[in-house]
Amino acid sequence: MEIFEILSEEDIVRARMAARTTAEKLGFSIVDKTRIATAVSELARNVYNHGGGGRMEIEKIREGKKSGIRCIFTDQGRGIPDIEQAMGDGFSTGNGLGQGLPGSKRLMDNLKIESQIGKGTRVEIVKWK
Amino acid sequence: MKERVNQEEGVWNLERAILDQVPATIFAVDKDLNLIFMNRAGCKWFGKEWQELEGMPCRDLFNTAFCGTEECPMLKAFELEKVNYGQNEFKMGKEKVIIEFCASPLKDHEGRIMGGVEYVVDVTEKLAAEARARQLREDIQELSTPVLSIWEDTLVIPLIGTLDSRRAQDAMEKSLTSMAEQKAEVLIVDITGVPVMDTMVANHLIRMATAVHLMGGQSILTGISPTTARTIVHLGIDLTKIYTRATMAQGLELAIELINKRRKSS
Amino acid sequence: MIEEIPVLKIGPVLMVTIQTDLHDRLSEELQNTILERVWSTSASAVLIDITALQTVDSFIGRILSETARMARIMNAKVVLVGMRPPVTMTLLEMGLEIPDVETAIDIETGLNKLGYALREIEKKEDEGEARKNKEWGYGNL
Numbered sequence: 019m020e021i022f023e024i025l026s027e028e029d030i031v032r033a034r035m036a037a038r039t040t041a042e043k044l045g046f047s048i049v050d051k052t053r054i055a056t057a058v059s060e061l062a063r064n065v066y067n068h069g070g071g072g073r074m075e076i077e078k079i080r081e082g083k084k085s086g087i088r089c090i091f092t093d094q095g096r097g098i099p100d101i102e103q104a105m106g107d108g109f110s111t112g113n114g115l116g117q118g119l120p121g122s123k124r125l126m127d128n129l130k131i132e133s134q135i136g137k138g139t140r141v142e143i144v145k146w147k
Numbered sequence: 148m149k150e151r152v153n154q155e156e157g158v159w160n161l162e163r164a165i166l167d168q169v170p171a172t173i174f175a176v177d178k179d180l181n182l183i184f185m186n187r188a189g190c191k192w193f194g195k196e197w198q199e200l201e202g203m204p205c206r207d208l209f210n211t212a213f214c215g216t217e218e219c220p221m222l223k224a225f226e227l228e229k230v231n232y233g234q235n236e237f238k239m240g241k242e243k244v245i246i247e248f249c250a251s252p253l254k255d256h257e258g259r260i261m262g263g264v265e266y267v268v269d270v271t272e273k274l275a276a277e278a279r280a281r282q283l284r285e286d287i288q289e290l291s292t293p294v295l296s297i298w299e300d301t302l303v304i305p306l307i308g309t310l311d312s313r314r315a316q317d318a319m320e321k322s323l324t325s326m327a328e329q330k331a332e333v334l335i336v337d338i339t340g341v342p343v344m345d346t347m348v349a350n351h352l353i354r355m356a357t358a359v360h361l362m363g364g365q366s367i368l369t370g371i372s373p374t375t376a377r378t379i380v381h382l383g384i385d386l387t388k389i390y391t392r393a394t395m396a397q398g399l400e401l402a403i404e405l406i407n408k409r410r411k412s413s
Numbered sequence: 414m415i416e417e418i419p420v421l422k423i424g425p426v427l428m429v430t431i432q433t434d435l436h437d438r439l440s441e442e443l444q445n446t447i448l449e450r451v452w453s454t455s456a457s458a459v460l461i462d463i464t465a466l467q468t469v470d471s472f473i474g475r476i477l478s479e480t481a482r483m484a485r486i487m488n489a490k491v492v493l494v495g496m497r498p499p500v501t502m503t504l505l506e507m508g509l510e511i512p513d514v515e516t517a518i519d520i521e522t523g524l525n526k527l528g529y530a531l532r533e534i535e536k537k538e539d540e541g542e543a544r545k546n547k548e549w550g551y552g553n554l
Contacts, residue, residue, distance in 0.1 A: 027436050027437040027438050028436050030436060030437065031434050031435075031436040034434075034468055035434065038467070038468075048499050049320055049498075049499040049502055049503070051499070052467060052468060052497075052499035052500060052502075052503050053499075053503050053506070055467065055468045056468050056469070056470050056503050056507070059468055059470040059472075060470050060471060063437075063470070063472060118470065118471050118507075120508070121471065121506075121507030121508055121509060122507070124506050124507060124508070125503065125506055125507060316502075319502065320498065320502065323498035323501055323502065324498045326498075326518060327495070327497065327498050327518065330518050330519040330521075330522075331518070332518050332522055354505065357505060358501050358502060358505050361496070361501050361504065361505060361510075361511075361516065362496050362498070362501045362516055362518065363493070363494070363496065363515070363516030363517040363518045363522065363523075364518055409522065409525050409526070410525060
């Protein structure tokens with residue numbers, strides 16, 4: 019498992035490149051690598067823009083014969099007031115909160131999100147090979 | 148554990164008979180990892196009699212990458228007191244054998260761990276067969292969605308057979324990649340060989356056209372039979388944003404037109 | 414001035430080649446540079462080569478789209494060249510569009526598309542000039 023601090027804009031790029039590299043090591047297809055890197059970019063940016071900074075954990079995971087990648091994004095920001103709304107399509111344009119969440123969900127196999135107002139947010143994504 | 152199935156002696160033990168007739172290798176070791184039992188299948192597999200194997204350290208037979216390390220499934224079974232299963236490989240003579248194993252602690256009549264018992268299944272052939280089947284599937288898929296280069300700037304992809312999500316995505320990826328590699332501006336998607344037109348298939352086709360357009364190309368849908376045209380209208384499918392033509396020949400004509408129009412405008 | 418993103422002028426066309434993965438501040442600088450060069454050179458077209466961009470997320474998409482709209486106001490058309498297939502498919506699946514931006518498979522096609530646009534713009538310029546002259550009464554001098 020690798021941990022990446024997301025405290026600057028350059029960290030967003032570092033995070034998505036790390037995700038791409040890990041996906042490459044796991045043997046993901048070229049399209050899947052891009053899906054993963056893009057979702058990571060979106061979620062890392064949320065951490066930076068709305069979470070006041072935070073971190074990402076990347077993990078290689080196994081389930082029986084399946085292998086995959088898991089990324090967990092955590093921040094101690096102001097939290098998302100209405101998660102359902104944030105996950106709904108058509109929500110958020112421009113600097114909207116939680117931008118990129120529904121899109122990222124579509125790119126991944128799994129997206130879990132927990133958030134508490136004033137406490138912070140945790141987003142977990144999983145993609146299987 | 149010392150009863151031997153020995154019909155001459157007239158001693159027949161049901162459990163022992165079962166152990167010896169199970170086609171997978173089952174063996175047991177003591178806490179020092181020396182063999183204290185090997186069933187008939189196991190003896191046969193290694194081509195040895197029990198007398199030769201008794202007391203042998205199990206790693207002398209198996210010698211996997213886990214042997215002698217803390218990853219040894221038997222050791223883990225002792226320590227954690229639970230069943231431990233997985234996959235591994237070892238060399239039997241010159242051949243590589245891939246195995247699935249399951250190790251569990253062996254307790255004596257007082258419940259103390261006295262060793263471990265493991266069953267081993269040789270899955271080399273099964274995995275090889277699965278790999279062959281997968282390769283065959285990929286080869287078939289490769290054949291059924293070829294992207295053909297007609298002339299500079301134009302590609303044709305004849306879709307044949309039912310178009311499910313996986314094939315649609317595969318066709319899209321192949322088309323886009325070929326277009327980018329060959330700098331082809333026009334993609335003709337021919338659906339003569341697609342037996343059924345429904346909303347799902349239409350959505351796949353629309354998505355493909357959208358992707359081509361997003362990348363800066365143009366797509367033309369051809370091979371639309373009267374039946375298909377009727378179905379499309381009856382289902383209320385909107386294809387107005389895509390170029391459509393009845394035959395491939397008409398599609399090719401349109402391709403030439405589009406390319407010439409673009410060239411003239413510079 | 415961006416060291417990592419070269420901007421070339423070829424006739425009335427600005428050619429921008431993105432060679433590295435863009436981080437947010439760099440992409441905003443890119444936007445500024447393009448707009449400044451359009452203004453200072455009176456370019457009527459901008460070709461942005463994104464062949465090297467492996468990841469395009471909603472932020473980059475928005476920057477590109479905004480840049481196109483801003484350049485349009487200054488009478489310059491923007492065309493993106495070389496969008497990679499994995500990026501194309503990902504944008505589609507995310508439901509992200511890059512509105513107001515045209516794309517082209519390669520530079521040649523891109524230039525042709527701009528060539529078409531150039532004539533349109535020239536025509537509009539002529540019409541605009543004539544109208545302007547009438548408004549200011551130059552014709553009466």
